[in-house]
Amino acid sequence: MTTIAKPGRDLAHGRAQLSDRLFRGVSGIGALIVIVILIALGVMLTLSSTQAFSTFGIVDFVTGLTWDPVADIYGALPYVVGTLLSSAIALVIATPIALLTAIYLAELAPSRVALPLTFLIELIAAIPSVVIGLWGVFILTPVLKSTIESFFVTTLGDTIPVFAGPPLGIGLFAAGVILAIMILPTIVSVSREVISSVPMAQREAMYALGATRWEVVTKAVLPSARSGIAGAIILGLGRALGETMAVTMVIGNAQAIPTSVFGQAQTIASKIATTFNEASVGIQTSSLIALGLILLVITIALNVVARLLVWRVAGAVAAE
Amino acid sequence: MTASTAAIPARRALVRSGVDRRRSFVDRVMRGLSLLAAITCVIPLAAIVAFVTVRGIAAVNLDLLTRPPKALGVGGGAVAAILGSLQLVGVATLMAVPVGILAGVYVNEFSSRRSARLIRFCADVLVGVPSILVGVFVFTFLVLPFKQFNAFAGAVALAVIMVPVVMRTTEEILKLVPGTLREASLSLGVPVWRTVLSVVIPTGLAGILTGVMLAVARAAGETAPLLFTALGSRLVNVGDFSRAMDALPLFIYVNARQPYEALNDQAWGAAFLLLVFVLAINILVRYRTWGRRAG
Numbered sequence: 001m002t003t004i005a006k007p008g009r010d011l012a013h014g015r016a017q018l019s020d021r022l023f024r025g026v027s028g029i030g031a032l033i034v035i036v037i038l039i040a041l042g043v044m045l046t047l048s049s050t051q052a053f054s055t056f057g058i059v060d061f062v063t064g065l066t067w068d069p070v071a072d073i074y075g076a077l078p079y080v081v082g083t084l085l086s087s088a089i090a091l092v093i094a095t096p097i098a099l100l101t102a103i104y105l106a107e108l109a110p111s112r113v114a115l116p117l118t119f120l121i122e123l124i125a126a127i128p129s130v131v132i133g134l135w136g137v138f139i140l141t142p143v144l145k146s147t148i149e150s151f152f153v154t155t156l157g158d159t160i161p162v163f164a165g166p167p168l169g170i171g172l173f174a175a176g177v178i179l180a181i182m183i184l185p186t187i188v189s190v191s192r193e194v195i196s197s198v199p200m201a202q203r204e205a206m207y208a209l210g211a212t213r214w215e216v217v218t219k220a221v222l223p224s225a226r227s228g229i230a231g232a233i234i235l236g237l238g239r240a241l242g243e244t245m246a247v248t249m250v251i252g253n254a255q256a257i258p259t260s261v262f263g264q265a266q267t268i269a270s271k272i273a274t275t276f277n278e279a280s281v282g283i284q285t286s287s288l289i290a291l292g293l294i295l296l297v298i299t300i301a302l303n304v305v306a307r308l309l310v311w312r313v314a315g316a317v318a319a320e
Numbered sequence: 321m322t323a324s325t326a327a328i329p330a331r332r333a334l335v336r337s338g339v340d341r342r343r344s345f346v347d348r349v350m351r352g353l354s355l356l357a358a359i360t361c362v363i364p365l366a367a368i369v370a371f372v373t374v375r376g377i378a379a380v381n382l383d384l385l386t387r388p389p390k391a392l393g394v395g396g397g398a399v400a401a402i403l404g405s406l407q408l409v410g411v412a413t414l415m416a417v418p419v420g421i422l423a424g425v426y427v428n429e430f431s432s433r434r435s436a437r438l439i440r441f442c443a444d445v446l447v448g449v450p451s452i453l454v455g456v457f458v459f460t461f462l463v464l465p466f467k468q469f470n471a472f473a474g475a476v477a478l479a480v481i482m483v484p485v486v487m488r489t490t491e492e493i494l495k496l497v498p499g500t501l502r503e504a505s506l507s508l509g510v511p512v513w514r515t516v517l518s519v520v521i522p523t524g525l526a527g528i529l530t531g532v533m534l535a536v537a538r539a540a541g542e543t544a545p546l547l548f549t550a551l552g553s554r555l556v557n558v559g560d561f562s563r564a565m566d567a568l569p570l571f572i573y574v575n576a577r578q579p580y581e582a583l584n585d586q587a588w589g590a591a592f593l594l595l596v597f598v599l600a601i602n603i604l605v606r607y608r609t610w611g612r613r614a615g
Contacts, residue, residue: 023513024430030422031431031439034487037480038442041449041457048460100357108354117358119606124365126602128541130569131591134576135368138375138584181364188361212347235448242450244544245573269452269544276456276548281464289460292453303448 042296049290051283061290067255067271069279074287076294078257082172082265083295086247087240089176089261090183095233097180098187102229105188106195107217118192125185133249136178137170141250144177145169149262164260168252171264175251179243183236190235190310194228195221197314224313231309238302242295244269268295369595376592379585389554389571394582398590400556401571407558408471408550408567409539412478416539417532419479420486421521424528427487428494429516440491443484452544454480459548471557471565474550481542482535489531493524530605537601541594543569568594 052074053061064075101121105114149167156163198221206220222229252264253274266274268291279285387397423443427436454477462473497520505515521528546552552570557563568590575587 017511020512023516024426027422027426027430030419030424030487031426031435033419034423034439034446034483035442037483038446038449041446041453041480044457044460045453097357097360100354101361104351104354104358108351109358117362120365121358121361122606123599123602124361126537126541126598127365127368128543128569128594128598130541130543130572130576131372131595132368134572134587134591135371137576139367139371184361184364212343214347214350215343217350238448242448242452244450244452245569249573249576269450272452272456273544273547276459277551289456292456295450296453299448299450300445303445307444 045289045293045296049286049293051286052290055283056287061287062294065257067287069284072283074284074290076268076287076291078255079266079268079271079291080294081257082251083241083267083269085258085261085265086172086175086179086251086267087237089173090179090240091233091237093176093180094183094187094236098184098232098236099191099229101184101188102191102195102232103217103222106192107221108213118189121188122185124181129182129243129245130249132178132182133246136174136246136250140177141169141174144174149173153262161259162261165262167262168264170250170252171262172251172258173261175247175265175267176261178246178250179240182243182246183240186239187232187236190232191225191229194225194232194310194313197228198224227309228313231306231311231313234302234306234309238299238306241267241302242269242299244273248273268292369599372588372591372595375585375588376595379589380592381589384586384589388556391554394580398568398571398586398593400553401566401568401590402593403556403558404471404550404553404566405540405568407561408474408478408546408565409536411472411475411561412482412539413532413536415475416479416482416535417486420483420531420535421490421528423483423487424490424494425516425521427491429512429520440488443487446480446484447488450544451481451542452547455545455548458545463549468562469549469551469564470562471550472561474546474565474567475561477545477549478539478542481545482539485535485538486528486531489534490524490528493527493531494520496527497523526608530609533601533605537598541569541598543567543573546570 056064056074061074062076062080064073065077066073066075067078068074105118109117145167149165149169152163153165153167157165202220202224203216206216211219247267248270251266251270253266253270254264255266258265272288272292276285276288279288383395384397385402386399388400389398390396423439427439431439458473458477458480462476463469501519501523502515505519506512510519546567546569550567550570551564552574553564553566555566557565572587572590572594575583575590578584
């Protein structure tokens with residue numbers, strides 16, 4: 001199929017009819033809109049946040065600890081830290097589970113099990129964030145509070161300050177668990193695809209040496225898929241950093257940097273979600289948009305890196 | 321000992337040496353853990369669907385479906401949100417689908433390989449942009465200048481989220497349309513634009529519709545882009561896109577934070593309606609694509 005040229009591509013060179021050129025132009029506008037939206041998004045957020053950056057300076061804004069609308073002093077650090085910590089907890093929980101699941105789906109499960117299971121896991125990604133948040137607030141957080149959180153607080157809370165109580169349910173840990181659930185389908189389905197794209201001959205060679213199935217997975221499959229799996233995890237991280245509604249509903253919306261994993265916190269996205277409408281237009285709105293710009297830069301950078309990594313494995317194999 | 325009886329224990333020793341036993345033990349444990357992880361992945365899905373169904377069905381009643389929220393206090397229903405969601409998603413679809421399909425057609429039929437890669441890259445980055453930032457972006461040029469939260473801005477924000485989804489599926493599907501079909505049409509003297517419109521697109525239509533449906537499902541569940549655009553409202557708003565409008569996700573968010581159990585119940589009811597809509601589309605669409613892949 002790839003050998004057959006698309007006729008439209010030659011329009012630019014040959015003498016095309018007016019109607020053809022018109023059609024090409026109209027569909028080109030559609031493509032242009034996609035590019036324009038992305039550029040406009042970056043430009044508008046940058047323009048709207050210049051007031052904050054020029055008032056406080058980029059470094060002071062990012063490292064500032066106070067967010068005080070009365071005194072008009074704004075610093076982003078508590079929200080940057082909250083964003084990074086909640087996503088880190090999510091990765092710690094989700095990565096091992098997602099990787100083992102991807103291995104199971106790609107290598108171990110018979111296809112009559114793997115197909116429906118893949119379908120169900122990808123369905124998690126379709127659930128609206130606000131519905132997961134609702135479930136998180138009323139069902140998950142009370143369970144976490146009375147099980148995992150109170151267990152860690154009573155056993156380790158006195159000796160290790162990171163696990164200090166009180167177990168509130170609502171807080172950083174709950175946000176991490178919710179995010180872990182939400183990024184599972186991303187990490188599972190991308191890693192599964194990457195693992196499946198490793199050439200069969202590599203596995204067969206390993207089997208021929210008398211390896212067990214698990215040895216084949218760890219010694220013949222995973223090393224080739226490593227950078228693609230890293231890409232899958234980074235894609236998941238990108239999703240976790242920008243996730244808004246579910247996190248806003250369970251993280252507790254506290255203004256300070258939490259000292260315990262069970263403490264309450266705020267992410268960049270949840271800060272914007274909860275205060276943007278009440279902010280007075282001017283330096284406060286500008287500071288909130290500046291927060292958004294930080295998030296935008298991080299997520300776009302992560303997405304680009306992740307896609308390059310995934311492409312290196314899946315693309316290289318496809319090209320063979 | 322005869323030769324034949326001695327051979328068997330010797331072979332057994334070869335297979336079942338200590339190292340081998342450890343290897344097969346590790347193999348079995350890790351395979352078991354993998355299965356366990358896969359099951360763990362499905363538990364949250366089951367828990368969410370189960371709780372939303374149980375608590376949601378209990379809260380769905382005629383009031384929820386036919387009444388607007390009371391101006392003060394507890395009571396009323398979600399009709400403003402239901403109608404709002406239909407309008408917002410409907411208008412967003414009308415804006416996003418033509419743009420997305422045209423962009424997909426351009427990338428697959430007309431563009432050079434380099435510009436195709438650029439456009440695809442932009443669409444992928446756009447999919448990765450946190451949806452709340454899309455809301456902030458639309459706020460800066462459709463709400464701020466008019467000093468008025470409006471439903472039109474909400475629809476635009478949803479459309480921005482839908483466009484890359486529609487574009488990417490359109491493009492993927494058109495890639496599968498055999499080049500020989502195009503050549504057959506062109507060899508009959510049909511111009512390129514007619515070839516695309518009446519041969520290429522109809523061939524891929526089912527797939528393009530799949531993309532549109534998935535984009536609709538995604539937009540219907542989005543809350544964050546509407547927070548600073550359509551805002552939400554307690555009033556039924558039909559057709560006035562210059563004013564604030566409610567939507568089901570906003571209704572769920574607002575009512576989940578209320579201190580009244582009756583309003584929390586309404587959030588569960590609305591969540592059930594939304595979940596049924598979104599999951600029905602996803603299951604239907606994926607079931608169809610799978611049937612085709614298998615067949």
